[in-house]
Amino acid sequence: MRRGRPDPWYARASTGAALDPVLPEPSLAGPLEPGSTGPAAPATGHPNRLRQSLRITADLGGELFAGARRGEAFSFASLLDPKPVVLTRHPEHVRSLFAAPPDVAPSLAGESPVRPILGLSVLTAVGDQHRRRRKLMMPSFHGDAIARYRAEIETATRRHLDRWTTGTPFPLAATTQAITLDVIMSGVFGIDHRAAPEEARLRHVVRQTLRLSVGPLAQLAELLNLDREESVGPQRWIVARLDTAMYAVIAARRAAHEPGARHDILGLLLDVRDEDGAPLSDLELRNELLTLVLAGHETTANSIAWTFERLLRTPAADDRLRDVVRSGEDPDGYLEATITESMRVRPVVPLIGRRVRVPWRLGEVVVPPDSRLLVGILLLHHRDDIYPDPFRFAPERFLGRKPGAHEWLPFGGGTRRCLGAALAMEELRIVVPEIVRRADLVVDDPAPERPVHRNVTMIPGRGGRVRAVALRR
Template sequence: MATVAPPVIELVGEASPSPAGPVDATEPLRPAPAVTLPRYAQLLRFNQRQIEFVFRARRELGEVFTMRSILDEPITVTSHPDHVRSLFTAKPELVPSLTAESPLRPIVGANSVLTANGPRHLRQRKLLLPSFHGESIARYTEMIEAATHREIDRWEVGETLQLAPRMQAITLDVIMSGIFGVDGKPAPGTPEHRLRETVKFLAKASTSFVAQFGEVLNAGQEEARGLLRRGVKALDDATYPIIEARRRAADLDERTDIMSLLMRATDEDGELLTDKELRDELLTLVLAGFETTANSLSWTWERLLRAPDAYDLLRDAVRSGERADEVVEATITEGMRARPVIPMIGRRVTVPWRLGDYVVPAGSPVSMSILLVHHREDLYPEPFAFRPERWLGHKPGTYEWIPFGGGTRRCLGAALAMAEQRVVLRTMVERLDLEADRPEPEHAQHRNVTMIPSRGARAVIRARR
């Protein structure tokens, strides 16, 4: 085991102030400079190589620029933390989320906490929040550890494997247990097992070129079209039988899983959620809850295995027990900084909005590039280096480290996602010695609104403990 000198703690810096926020309607509008490529060339490059695309745009145009996207209108992109602050802290009615218009809407529907805006979103968020915090997270810990050991037990020394689907197997079991109250893997023949296998199949299929073309075809649509419609039908065919069976369950009033909680909840008029509303909420929680966490873990390993000093620091800390919790946390934080699974989030401003030197009109879509914020040299010295030590003794800034979004739209499952990553990463480091299958880094592949390792975060198992 390598011996690593204690790292020097390097505090995150500060960006120069930049004015941001709503302005009076009489304020002169000033659009940001635009990427000049034809729209479909922009769409293709953004979809295939978002990292290169946005970094080039910032280098040539500045920290605020305009580009064409799957929306029918130009979208303004910013990467300044002051602009992020203005959008995260604004009243929700001034900056509704663009997820209501995202490629996810045809899949998860319009009724979920992710795609809804306004009072419905706030109500659903308030209802679900207790299930993803405090004692609820503590109950998941043993389950996460057991799922991790089950998965690791299947791996052989010398085997080259894709970590992404292995991480998905763990996180899918955890999220389905929390949502549906199933212990471990659902039993074959049950509706829950059918849903689990359908989700796994569609997650794998979604990386194909045909699936990516389907995303463009379904841009701005409320209902799925083409092949995506078949995928949505498969999800529906697996989900509605679960809802039907649970409605008939004699112990519905005593169950504590999220599905049962939603079934007992009523709206402001005292009405229960319809089957369609339940379906949208459940699929959102399953799809968003397992894949983002799994791919965060995959990216952390992809980066870690190409940064020997960082890997040695983590391995020594975990196996010696000295500062283990702190170093595990720092490694996860750095992984999510370097490769945020959701690289961009957006709002639609309902009033004119200042972003530094520019003012966009009311009704404009504005996106915050998490990738660009996380790679600002004024915030993160050597931003392209994987350096977990930058977080030792330092907490992430609310508007400088934003992989979970922020404000009233901050990810509901953030606490669970962090808990899962802590347990899985620590357990893997305790039991395994891993090595990258090749020195070259994996490119980012874009799938719907997420960014995943192009080869599934391949690793070779060199030893077991």
Template sequence: MVTSTIRSGVRAGSGDARHWYLRPADARSAVTCSDDQAGPISDGTTPPAADTRLRLSSLRNSVKFVLGQGDVLFADAAARGDVLRYDFAGGPGSTVIISNPAHIKSIMTADPAIAPSATRQSPLRPIVGPDSVLTSIGARHRQQRTLLMPRFHGHAVEDYRTEIDRATARRIDSWPVGETVALAELAQHLTLDVIMSAVFGLPDGTPRTDAERDLHRAIIRVLRLSTHSIATVAQLTNGFSENPVGITKLVLRPVDRAIAAVLAERRADPSSTSRTDIAALLLSARTEDDKPLSDSEIRDELLTLVVAGHETTANTVAWTFERLTRNPEVYHDARDAARADDTDYLEALLNESMRTRPVVPLVARELLKPWQFGAEQTPSGITALVSILLLHHHDDLYERPFAFDPTRFLGVRPAAHTLMPFGGGNRRCLGATLAMAELRTVVTEILRRVDLVTHDRPAERPRHRNVTMIPIRGGLVQARAVR
């Protein structure tokens, strides 16, 4: 094992009870499943109006969750059980947080009329707008999924594989040997190439016109600013509004202008009718009233696909190697598996990476009826948050939950509602199939071609940004050699 000279004050193996991500491999989470009883309570209660009062305690909860969601949840679940209640300022307001698979199943499989997605409260809504597949609900959401689904499954994903292969090879070929790099940044460039190709039809993700170049620059700028500490302030500020305000509004203006310019360019180009990218699909789409989609609707859809389509995939790559380089034996097994084309082990590796570090740690539903969660009864009008992070670390679901052990998934098909890296129910991530195709290629090729330094530094601290959980330093790695 080669040990990097970059060190921190806490040893990886020592653990730290205050921080869940520093706990040793043999530690228990103290998160267990209690009473499995769950479901709506039919008493005819009408959902109350949202409570918009600002309380000091709810504001404090909001700040604590933005700064250290995982630590708060692990500590409270150990002390209070698997049904937790909080009040938040803005956003979801009164919430119940659940992690028991039976409780999760009850809302994920419920009629959306009584347990719709809580997208209107999403931190991403001010960014991607109200008219995207991510933020719409009901009939509109179903129509959008039906329109977009063919571009993210089957033959379409096979068509993207060539771009995935080329983008991966380009980034690995230029990997700086001997330098410490943030893998999240490298992976973001790679996945952005792929998603820009799929969404806007840019070959190799490279813009060809001035409008496309402006759009590419604007999107990269937004993505870079989203990692800045000021983004946390922007997130808290937007927690009180469904529309972008302050910093967020200023940052989005160049993106909105650039998207509008690309759409105008495509409409003016007669050859655009032969294009097969998603932008062309949306430009030609018609509503049930046989009307074209408005520019604002197309803007929301395109921005959602670009932002969500590369963010989670890039950070899953970063977390995978953040975990591997701190677990040398697993890293060597994974490297050997990649070079031997052992796809079963590599699939198990990805499942374990997404289990230990789910990039989207919470999903939400609005409960329009009173609900039973074990011994707890919640009133109607409350928001239920599924903690995927807690679910993936339940002591009675996963032995040694803090251990990074891909073999737990060898020959095992995870039971429903026990492994949920892409959410679940009728809101499961639209791009999950494309994301997995990217992850399989990118992770396999890095393992096959890049010899990484392993070490005993402590785990990178998770940072919560909007709806994602990312490594605070971007998943720092160092290459000894590139093949």
């Protein structure tokens, strides 16, 4: 069935003065002198911190769009913080945050639900610790490295698409996760990783963990682990299983390691020495590797799943993409525009955050020092002054036009911009057209899939459910 239906947030966002045009004056934003004060951001949602956190866990998008009716920046109560958490959706506010020195507005990732799972790593560290780790990791995500990953992306895509059959509906995210897990595992552990029993075991445990992490129990576990450095409750058990598998891989590789012999990320990290000549500890390696494996595949897999969730409910876009892919002629860059548009309407990471250490001006309002200040990526992507008719999936809006620097933020920005952005884009550019080329997909339910909030990500509630009606090799 190929009919369009309204976006799930449409009803809430389109009533009232939602997503009004940008302020007529350029809104000033940025750090203020200590002690500065001003009007607070308008409060939204339920004043009780637990109730509001539960509402956000149940329907993040709905709560965000409802809050946006109060203005460019608004605040809400949260279990994460006794102070109101402030959220902005204005590009100039975002620019001020991304331009700020890291010690004035450090990332909140270290205080997010992923902290007890990942420990201290490039994603969760701040200050010097972050700078040092990021420098260490950067070479593995530069252009040359990405070119090396290309062959694995193509092989993994072919291998998994070969298993598809026609007729039975399935969640596309299951396939895309298998592909992106293969890609990141080979980047991290080397192309021959499938041969080692320890690595096969790790892969199995990672996939099981992801399966466990959907559903109401996982959301409860997430609430239990809010603002903790170490996991508690069922999450503790899950992390312990991941650890056992990861430490087994590290031990096996340490035992067989020859300096300079391997070019995968673990090989490079095993060769790293600090100023005193000491190698990274097992714990440091565990945290970095787990960060790459978890941050590096589910995000990309769900971005691909969302792309098809939207495409298959927008017949004109679906038809045009099929034409350009199958003809091999895409002079206008429709594939790139489709990927860009899908990450606009369904950013897999809908919010990112910084802790402002000093008072922060956001146009008319002032955020008190030491507050959590979030960037509402999802809201910013639905501003109708930047993206007219924002709830419409319309790749053509990006034909011949690249998104503005602070107007399209699926990968965040500033010194914390996603380390794997180039790899993720390469995966999307290879996997999306290969699926379009090989499969005629349909959806049996034309209603949009409900966005489900899992840890820091927003994923399609039914995994991007599709049915293949025809397949070609």
